[in-house]
Amino acid sequence: xxxxxxxxxxxxxxxxxxxxxxxCTFLITGVGMVQTAFNLGKALSANYDFALQLGIxxxxxxNLNLGDVVNVIEDxxxxxxxxxxxxxxxxxxxxxxxxxxxxxxxxxxxxxxDAIPKVTGITVNTVHGNEKTxxxxxxxxxxxxxxxxxxxxxxxxxxxxxxxxxxRSISNYVERRDKSKWxxxxxxxxxxxxxxKIINSF
Numbered sequence: 001x002x003x004x005x006x007x008x009x010x011x012x013x014x015x016x017x018x019x020x021x022x023x024c025t026f027l028i029t030g031v032g033m034v035q036t037a038f039n040l041g042k043a044l045s046a047n048y049d050f051a052l053q054l055g056i057x058x059x060x061x062x063n064l065n066l067g068d069v070v071n072v073i074e075d076x077x078x079x080x081x082x083x084x085x086x087x088x089x090x091x092x093x094x095x096x097x098x099x100x101x102x103x104x105x106x107x108x109x110x111x112x113x114d115a116i117p118k119v120t121g122i123t124v125n126t127v128h129g130n131e132k133t134x135x136x137x138x139x140x141x142x143x144x145x146x147x148x149x150x151x152x153x154x155x156x157x158x159x160x161x162x163x164x165x166x167x168r169s170i171s172n173y174v175e176r177r178d179k180s181k182w183x184x185x186x187x188x189x190x191x192x193x194x195x196x197k198i199i200n201s202f
């Protein structure tokens with residue numbers, strides 16, 4: 001099985017790359033949806049059986065612990081739309097024919113991947129750190145996670161008709177920015193442990 005493993009940054013998958021995974025090709029897409037879309041567009045022109053995106057994420061849901069690993073099966077471009085005073089209107093609401101909610105409906109047989117909790121997320125250019133906008137975006141989209149690349153990955157794989165999974169580990173909660181509360185090292189450790197199990201379960 002030929003697997004493309006994508007991550008925004010090198011440090012998120014450095015542990016994984018130390019393993020002898022002959023069936024995997026690694027791609028560092030860069031941070032953000034534009035770089036992710038561009039670099040995935042090039043990479044997915046090759047023939048892959050499966051694409052796996054790995055990364056850390058913030059969580060809106062306090063029922064998720066730091067270090068928990070989740071499978072984001074639906075992701076939204078939550079900033080694509082227009083402001084009307086204090087109201088945010090989605091692309092659909094202003095009549096744009098844009099695919100802003102991306103669902104991962106691809107089928108795969110992987111016992112470990114199936115056991116990972118499935119959640120919804122949003123993809124943003126600006127990570128939320130303001131109490132007012134956090135409440136507003138949560139009330140509109142009800143996401144579990146927030147990343148800067150997820151929806152772009154799912155959309156690229158969908159358009160290329162390649163089965164995929166977006167796997168995230170929780171490094172922090174979505175709140176006023178305070179890095180002293182984050183645990184990036186734990187999130188990366190758990191992310192890479194899960195990635196090994198997923199890849200070895202195919």
